Amino acid sequence: MRKIIIETYPITTPYVGLGEFCKQIGERLSKRANELRSLYDIELCFIVPPRFNGCYGEDVNYYCIPASLRWLLPFFPIKADLLHIPYQCSKVKCLYAAKKYLLTIHDINFMYERTGNKQKRSIKRFKNRLRKADYISYISNFACEDTEKHFYNHQPHKIIYNGVTDLSLLPCENNLPLDIPSNFLFHLSSLQPKKNVHLLIEMMKFLPEYNLLIVGNWNTEYGKILKKEILDNKLRNIYTLSHVTETEKASLFAACKAFLFPSLCEGFGLPPIEAMKFGKPVFLSKLTSLPEIGGNEAFYWEDLSPQKMAEVLKDKLALYDASSDYPERLIKSASRFNWDNCVDQYIKYYLEILGIEE
Template sequence: MKRIVIEAYAIATPYVGVGEFCKQLGNGLSKQAPLLRERYGIEIYFIVPPSFRGCFGHEVHYLCMPIFFRHLLSFYPFKTDLFHMPHQYCLFKNLRHASKRLMTIHDINFMYEKQGKKLARAIRRFEMKVKQMDYTNYISEFVKEDTNKHFHIQAPGRVIYNGVTTLTAPCEISSRLPEEQLPDNFLFHLSSLLPKKNVHLLIEMMRFLPEQNLVIAGNWNSDYGRMLQEKIKELPTHNVYRLPNITEKEKACLYASCRAFLYPSLCEGFGLPPIEAMKFGKPVFLSNLTSLPEIGGENAFYWQDLSPVSMAEKIRKMLPIFYSNPTHAEQMKQYAERFNWNNCVNQYIQYYLEILAS
């Protein structure tokens, strides 16, 4: 039997992008594990935290190790035909007895977010990981081009787009606003509320859209999140509403209820939330930076000028155009359906088989 080991430790943080990726990849591979075993003689193993043993069902195997013992796993006498690091931030960085190694690269945002010694350290760590790899893959053409522009990648690679979960939960939002309810009509933004998400521009923009409301959901406990809270307090229009981290059911309800989804991000390797919103037939307004034009395609609206006044003008102009034609929503849904996890998982399996056969 051949063994494929996937480092899925990020399953412990499923609401983060790489955690969602590991969860969906693991679920998809576990469904096809019997076929892989019977047809190709392949057994699938996942490295997970001890408390997550069994998280992908009983057709796959688990290597459970506490995080503080992660360096010992490199020396574990476990022969592996393929070791897959599903993102470049993996805590378990190597299996010495692996015949082939594959790493999925989601972004090199550190090149734009860090400076000085922190940047130099991030570059060294990334270069060390890439040098150990026999194969790579990227979650978008942009990430592939961007990575190869900054680094000399010798390992062959390909692009496999992420899937996007279709949220079908019934509309359900618990009471999250202590003094007021969500407005009936609202624009929506969801993210980790990091500086690169450019959320402060959305808040400033709402000065010029007094007739609209904006709901922002995310983690408000960071320095940037606290700065955003101050901006909201200072806003004379009082048309910005805060929500903390939300559940999947709440997210589905917000997508279904909003007038449009707004995402002026500076740096994205893929851009999951815009496609989630498209699956609900909602118009999305994006920055024209990094991977967003590639992922959003011709159906999205793009801010060429990331100034609050221009952003407001774009929304005021394009929203009526979108809703004047009932076919636009259906076009959004059809476009977004190409990003599904079945396609993604099947492409990874095909890549695994090609690597094992090489």
């Protein structure tokens, strides 16, 4: 029996990008466990925190490792035919008893977000992970090109796009939280500087007839700066919310007029696709992976000056409103990204790495 071990420790934060990614591939791989066992003699095992023992069901096995011991895991006598670390910042760098090692790279944002010694340490850690990996998967062509531009990378690799959960299938609540007006513009993110949210706040000065809802972690340093800017400028057409549940997020996507995402740096860009699955127009920067993910149906800000952004938004919303088939086109474009297809491709890659014919 061949053994594949997948590290999914970020399952502890299922509503954050990496947590959602690990949760979805873990759940879907476990549903294929009996198939993989009967057809290919493959046993699936997951590395998880102790309190998540059994989280993917009874058809797979678990290594429940406390956070304090993760750094020691490479030295554990855990044999495997393939180790898959599905994100590049894992505390688990490798397993010395694993025959093959697949690393999934989401982005190299540290090249843009950090400077000086912090960046040097991040580069050193990343190079070390690259050296240990036998195979690489990237979540977008941009992530691949960006990595290869900055780092010599000789390993075989594949592009495997993330899936995106279709929140439109959830029961959406009709009532909106607090006093949020109907027909609002919407932004949701972790409220980090790279998300460029301050541009949206500046833009709303030129859109007094519109309302904007911003959802995210307002306790970050950047979040506090944003909230102060809203108060100092007395912008009464901007509303704020902290983190929301999946059902609440679905309700907000269903009710919003458009989703706005002027991010500077994205390895993939999950929220715009979530919005497109509702048939909602999305406004994106043309930076990093967003044009690849948004495709031809998204609207783009060529100029990221707030007044120009406001002009583009009004023009493109009029175009969207005038086209009766635009929502269907957006939904069709977003359908490229689904978790079952994502996991199908990972399974094919596993088989290829292990030298097994389908």
